[in-house]
Amino acid sequence: MSTEKIVRTVAGRLSLREPQTISLERLNTALESVPALRDSKARSQEELKAMQEALKAEFPKLTDFERDFPSLCFALATGVGKTRLMGAFISYLHAAYGYKHFFVLAPNLTIYDKLIRDFSDTTGPKYVFKGIADFAVEAPEVITGETYEQKGDLVSQAIDAPVQINIFNISKINSEVRGGKAPKIKRLSEYLGQSYFEYLAGLPDLVLIMDESHRYRASAGIRALNELKPLLGLELTATPFTEGTKGPVPFKNVVMDYPLALAIEDGFVKEPAVVTQQNFNPADHSAEQLERIKLMDGIRVHEETKVHLLTYAEQTGQKPVKPFMLVIARDTTHAAALLGTIEGLFDGQYKGKVIQVDSSKSGAEEEEMIRRLLLVESYTEPTEIVIHVNMLKEGWDVTNLYTIVPLRAANARTLIEQSIGRGLRLPYGRKTGVEVVDRLNIIAHDRFKEVIDEAGKGDSPIRLKELKLEPTDNNGSRLTSLSVPSNTSVMLGISGVKGSGADGAAIVSSGYGQGAGGSAQSPAVVFTGEERRIAMVAMDAVAELGKDRILVPTSTALGTTTVQEKLTQLVMERLVPQQGELLDTMASNAEAVAEVVKKSVEVFIDQTIDIPRITVVPVGPVKGGYRSFTLDVSRMNYQATDQQLLSQGLQSGRQLTYGEAAVIEESRLEDYIVRELINYDDVSYDDHADLIYELAGQAVAHFRSKQPDDAAVHNILGNHGRAIAENIHLQMAKHYEEDSAGSEVIVSQGFMPLKPCAFTAKDDVKPLHWTPDDKRTIGQYVYGGFQRCAFGFQKFHSDTERILATVLEREARRWFRPVSGQFNIYYRAGVNQPEYIPDFVVALDDITLMIETKKAKEVAEAQESETEVKAKADQAVIWCKNASDYAAKVGGKPWAYLLIPHDAVAPNVTLSALRARYEVVE
Known part of the structure; x- marks a missing residue:
């Protein structure tokens, strides 16, 4: 198996993210293009220089290994997954070259313990080799700084293991070499007949992996470990520079640089936002007042975040996330004072919910502090605020830090780089699309402009969003997360509306409470x-x-x-x-019992709308594929690279080194692209050969029209074939279609229970006639007081929807706004099939309507071309037809789909008029 295929296999088995996959590809490129890197440990300075020069052709920024052995640095932003990348490196090196011995360095005890757990706990959620078949049969043997001295056969068995991973703590080695002493690892072992250090140094395939490698550059321990002379060094860090007297000094051996700005843009980590009040002037407040304001505003943001996270969990069925707030103190005395201040805020609401994390603790207090800190992600653990003094370093990998209040003096860049690192990880492993769930908030009233300016500089590691708070007052808005069951559940006394307020108070109600400007009518509770x-x-x-x-x-x-x-x-x-x-x-x-059952069923029938469960099953084999189309080549503007620089690396006239990669020359120009296209799982060569050669031919013709000869086209396609294929594959996704012998519509249920809703509500429940001053904010409010809705509360995305709801309240028998999973309608968007959730479901006496409102321009476009609105409408119409066919068989009501432009919705319009004009038919 080629090393490229091994890279793809490892990346697929470990489900690597794109930056991790690219890192693995670059390691493969380095080892394949410079064989000396993988062949021999006996290297002079001249040999190291020669390797560096050879690697420059592949990695122009690499100018020095900065070690006494070849060492490559992979700089990946915090939260992208450096530990999993270590597992990928080891899996690849073992599969591709048979390497068996690895030495992993941790910078501190926290990361040391974490690495041991992630490399050895085969059943743990973060086991780095999960999915690697070879290691499932026989897991690598992990040897640690504590176990390498074990007596008898234990150490021998470890040494003889198929793959051996040594994990050591550099800080411990550093402490041992202070004063010129030799580290313990260099002392003679009677069971080995030599020191463990000598044993490791004698291994021909030892690979040194350095986690958080920026911590080792001036380390006495790393100078001692230079004597190991490993075959290869692999460095991982999020900060590829050291601090010099004149500012940051970049590493000279970086081969992969994936900074925080890209990680944020690609959705792998939270997006930082700096927070202040509107029209806030720090000069108007004393230092003590400013500190108190920042703490109180931090708690405001924290509480709103709690509500939004709870709402998201309710809406999606995900595990709820308990956010916490981090306060950065100046010193231990300041931290202790802050603890008292915070516990006294808001009538003592946070008493017992704050922990102080610093070196002032010892004994039982320290153990309790560590216990609570380790459990801070647990939803049942009470801690909501952590105060620390420079103790939460690398390795403290939490996913639920959402608010940071820095109260320690620091310049803007330090504030950005040091404060946010621990809060970037996403609790669900990916962005949710809900901004407040995907955002990390930094409370920086006194540094707001300074931080914004620093984040906007060209060399800034991130780009911050601005979030301005309204000043607090006694009439400030509050947020509530509501879980709303159907009227049936409320009326039968089965469940009531439940919510958690932004002030932390729980809300449980069997009724629907009061709305602004009037009472929200609550269905009568039938049973108790x-x-x-x-x-x-x-x-x-x-x-x-x-x-x-x-x-x-x-x-x-x-x-x-x-x-x-x-x-x-x-x-x-x-x-x-x-x-x-x-x-x-x-x-x-x-x-x-029969009487209660009868009354219960009467309530259910009256308060529900029959929504059948419909499944469309293909009959016979289903073929998926791509139809022919004209390729858009307007963005394919690659140029031939200088042949003089790329001519070194020719091998037997077949292997050409072009720019960034060594490529095999193809006799047919189209084959450069075709060989990359068939690597995609959804592109079958047998089924799509004609199409992919047709598309590749269009791309080749494009480059031939711009280049003087075929040699230049070979150069371009050899260098950029993968990128060209990626562009073509993205265009192919828009022309994907499925074909089958037919389909069978299966109705497995005639009706389904209505799914509960979950909302985040601002202020009190609003009556349907109420509109906010700024209609763009209508999505923040929850409405109630309905007579004909199947739920007590509803939320609207636009004022158009609110107005339509007033019409439904006048004319419908029953209506509601459905949630995810109520219909299971899916539409095609490229090769993806997202779920479609219509705006309204409306039961009339003679028909049931599915209604969607859109901007007039979008409705017009859907009538003229293939848009997303049309794709949704097409599937909704098919669903309504199938539901109508079923209803005709069982004596039910037919269904119809209405796509209504926003400017057609008015308080005085009738549903019959809307249906006459905007019903969509096949």
């Missing part, structure tokens, strides 16, 4: 006590019988005598008390 228990069991039985489409084709069928008897029977069976319980009189009375 034992009746409520029976109703709850009855709804479980309804959900179960609802899956029997023959017995219960529509919700109306629940009211028939046969189904009522079946429901009562199921409820009676499930009400049998457990051992030790007394049989309730009512629950033992079949007539009483």
Whole structure:
């Protein structure tokens, strides 16, 4: 297997992110283009210089190894995944070249312990070799700074293991060599007959991997380890520079540089935002006042973040994330004072929720501090605010840090680089698309402009967003996260509206509370006590019988005598008390149970809209592929590189070194592109040969029209074939289609329970006639007080939707705004199939409507061309047709899809007029 294929295999098995994959590819490029890197440990200074010169052709920025051995630095931003990349390096080097011995250096005890865990815990969530088949059979043997001295056969077995990974703490070695002493690792071992250091130095394939390598440049320990003379050094860091007297001094051996700005742009880490108040002037406040304002505003941001995270978890069914706030103190005395200040804020709301992390603790206090710090991500652990004094260094990898309040003096660049590192990791491993869930907030009232200016400089590691807060006042807005069940659940007493306020107070209500300017009407609660228990069991039985489409084709069928008897029977069976319980009189009375079941079903039928569960299943084999199209070559402007610089590396006339990579010369120009296209999993050569050669031919023709001869075109395609293929593949995605012998529509249920909603609400619940002064902010508010909605609360994305809701309240039998998973309608966007969630579902007496409102321009474009709006509408129309066909068979109501331009929605419009003009038909 070629080393390129090994790279792809390792990247796929470990699910590497793109920056990690590129790093692995660059290591492969280095080793393949300069064989001396992988062949021999006996190297003079002249040999090292020769290797550096050879690598410059591949990595122009590399000017010096900066070690007594070849060493390559991979600079990846914090949060991108350096530890997993180490696992990828080891997997690749073992598979490609058979290397067995690796020496991993950690900069401190925290990272040392973490590395041991990630390399040895095969069942852990962060095990670095998960997916590597060779290591699943026999895992690498991990030897640590504590275990290398083990006696007897243990150390021998470790040394004889197929792959051996030594993990050592450089800070421990540094402490051992102070005063000119030899580190313990160099002392004689009676079981080895030599020191462990001598054993390692004698290994022909030892690879040294340095985590956080910026910590080793001036280290006494690393000078001692130079004597190991490893075959190769691999350095990983997020900060590829050292601090000199005149500023940062960049590393000279960087072969991969993926800075924080790119990581933010690509969505691998949170996006930092610097926070201040609007119209804030720090000069108007004393130092003490400024500190208190920053703390209070930090808590404001923290509390709002809590609400948004809770809402996101409710909406998506994800595990809830508990955010915490980090306060950076000047010293231990300042930290202790801050602890008292914070616990006294907001009527003592944070008492017991703050920990002080610094060197002032010892004994049992220190153990408790560490315990709480390690559990800070746990949703059940109470800590919400951490105060620290320069102790939270690399290796403290939390994902739920969302707010930072720096109170220690520092210049803007230091504030940016040192403050945010611990807060960049995303709790869900990826960006959610919800800005507040994907954002790290830095409270910097006194440094706001300075930080913004620094972030805007060309050499800044990041770009910060600005977030301005309104000054606090007694009438300030508050946020509430609401979990809203359907009216059926509320009326039967099964569940009420639940919420968590931004002030931390829990809200639980069986009603719908008060709205601004009037009361929000709450459906009457039908059952309490034992009746409520029976109703709850009855709804479980309804959900179960609802899956029997023959017995219960529509919700109306629940009211028939046969189904009522079946429901009562199921409820009676499930009400049998457990051992030790007394049989309730009512629950033992079949007539009483039947009456509660009957009333429960009546409420369910009245408050629901029948939405069938529809699945479209292909009949026979399904073929997916791409249709022919004209390639857009307007952005393919690559130029031939200087042949003089690239002529060194010719091998037998077949292997050409072009620019960044060694490439195999193809006799047919199109083959440079085709060989890259067939590496994509969705491009089958057998099925798409004609198309990919046609597209490759269009690209070749484009370059031939701009170049004097075929030699120049060979040069371009040899250097840039992969990038050209990537561009072509992206264009192909827009022309993907599936073909099958047909499809079968399967309706597995005649109706489904309505899924609960989750909202973040600003201020009190608003009545439907209320509009904010700035209509663009309407999405921040929750509306209530409905008479005909299936839910007590709803949220609107635009004022158009709010106005349409007023029409629905006047004319509909029942309406609501669906959430994800209610319909399971999917549309095609390239090779992806996102879910489509319509704006409204509306039940009338004779028909059920699915309604979407869009800007008039978007509706017009959908009528003229293939847009995303049209793709959604096409699938919605198909769904409505299938639902109508089913309804016709079972005596239900037909469905129709309306795509309504925003300027057609008005308070005085009627649904019949909208349907007449904007119903979309096949």
